[in-house]
Amino acid sequence: METQHFAAIIIGSGQAGNPLASAFAKAGKKVALIEKDKLGGVCVNNGCTPTKTYVASARAAWAARNAKNLGVNVSEVKVDLKAIKARKNKIVEKSRTGLINMVDEKSQIHLFRGAAKFADAKTVEVNGQKLSADQIFINVGARPRIVEGFEKVKFYTNVSLLEIDEIPEKLIVIGGSYIGLEFAQIFSRFGSKVTIVEMNDRLISREDVETSKIIANILENEGIELELGAKCIGGKPYGEDGVEVQLHCSGEQRSIRGSAILMATGRQSNADLLALHNAGIKHDGHNHIHVNEFCETNVKNIFAVGDCNGKGAFTHTAYNDFEIVNSYLNGGNRKLSDRYTNYALYIDPPMGRVGLSRDQALNQGIDILYGRMEMSHVARAIEKGETQGFMEVVIDKKSEKILGATVLGTGGDEIIAVFLATMYAGASYKTLRDSVQTHPTVSELIPTMLQDLNELKSTKK
Structure with missing residues (x-):
């Protein structure tokens, strides 16, 4: 079969691949877009969009049950998972349809369905067809990482759990990191009895110890059980439809039983499926493709963007990878x-x-100025009846630049943008300290926090 030639080949239609295809098409260049599954990648189909839809439903159930604390009586709260799933599917389908229409409307984009593999540094094979291009962009994302010991038992991943119609009576979550914690709270609020099993001695171990403890308290206050320091875990069937997870916690061998298991033990790059060796593309032991500052691999004109390059693993970083590459090419x-x-x-x-x-x-050996504010001291949080958590800021004492911030509390996912904007502006923390924020908000306490900083000296010099 004759090799088809394109200006560019894009492997994967995720949050970097789709805008790249659109940019090439807008420039009047013929591009091949290869996708082995649904358009939109993880974020649209089984990541951000569907999971945050479930988060919203779980939040509504929690708010209804706790409305009495605000003087509102709700007689009965029923969670209809089929209706929640139908709403999720509708939202996902709308996003996916928008991408399908984008591809259909741009004649320069040629969509190929199937799994891609490199034949050489300029040629990719898909479904027996050979495609070549002057530039190739890898945007293949990642998939759930499955740990050993569960070969004999049925389990769900973050993908398959979104497709069930019945709420599990007792859900055992294997993994106490970000994905596991989100699903644990979602299904706890839906009505499942939830246990989180984590090999480390604390949750989300990349965070500071104190932050991990506060998050653990938040989950335990909602009735979620934690099994930390679990080693040599494994699973097996129990009874007709049940499951049993063996664990070794604090020196004691025992097991817990449930009706379903969620495997939430991290993600692994899909780059291992591409036969990278045929193109001479270098990668590390986790199959993250080596890239330079512009997302270009060691092979000229081959770029890796999104989760597979190990530089972010988030939707927003994948899109920024596109922006970096598009800037570089222009x-x-x-x-x-x-x-x-x-x-x-x-x-x-x-x-x-x-x-x-x-x-x-x-x-890292940095002397810092440190500020902290408990949410229990924030009027807006008190008024909303949501006082769990804190916010903190870390400042380089010498340069007065903000090095980082954490907002764990009501609106924390949005409020963090205040610190982000200041950091990208390259401004001194004093600029934010002297700003006037809207009252009543959580953000208005940021300048107050910045007026009362503590100097912390690093012992690692």
């Missing part, structure tokens, strides 16, 4: 090192994070 100078790492944990209350935490800064 003579610009945007770089990976320009951005600040930021993300959110969508439990309720949510947590927004940017840059360095207190402990991370001190461990």
Whole structure:
């Protein structure tokens, strides 16, 4: 079969691949877009869009049950998972349809359905067809990582759990990081009895110890059980439809039983499916593709964007990868090192994070100015009846620049943008300290927090 030639080949229609295809088409260039599954990648189909739809429904159920605390009586709260799922599907379908229409309307974009593999540095094979291009862009994302020990038992992943119609009576979540915590709280609020099993001695171990403890308290206050320090875990069937998870916690061998298991033990790059060796593309032991500041691999004119390059693993960083590549191809100078790492944990209350935490800064040998405000001291949080959590800011004492911030509390996922904007502006923390914020909001306490900073010296010099 004759090889088809394109100006560009884009492998994967995720949050970087789709805008790249659109940009090439707008420039009048013929582009091949390869997708083995649904258009839109993880975010649209089984990531941000559907999960945050479920978060909203879980929040509504929680608010109804707790309305009495605000003087509102709700006689009965029923959770209809089929209706929640139908709403989720409608929202997802709308987003996906928009992408399908984009591809259909642009004649320069040629969509190929199937799994791609490299034949060489300029050629990709898909469904027996050979495609070549002057530039190739890899946007293949990641998939759930499955740990050993559960081969004999049925379990769900973050993808398949979104397709069930009945709420599990008892859900066992394997993994106490971001995905696991979000689903744990969602299904707890839906009505499941939930247990989180985590191998580390605390949840979300990349966060500071104190932050982990506060998040654990938030979940435990909602009735979610925690099994921390679990080693040598495994699963097996129990009874007709049940499951049993063996765990070794605090030196005691025992097991817990439930009706369903969610495997939430992290993500792994899909780059291992591409036969990268045929193109000479370098990657690390986690199959993250090595890239430079402009997302270009060690092979000229082959770029890796999104989760598979290991530089972000978020929708917003994937889209920024597109912006960096698009800038580079058009003579610009945007770089990976320009951005600040930021993300959110969508439990309720949510947590927004940017840059360095207190402990991370001190461990890097930086003397800092540190500010902290408990949500229980914030009038707006008190008025809403949502006083769990805190906000903190970390400042480089020498430069007066904000190094990072955490907002764990009501509106935290949005409020973190205040710190982000200040950091990207390169402004002194005093600019934010002297600003006038709207009353009554949580954000209005940020300047107050910045007026009462503590100097912390690092012991690692």
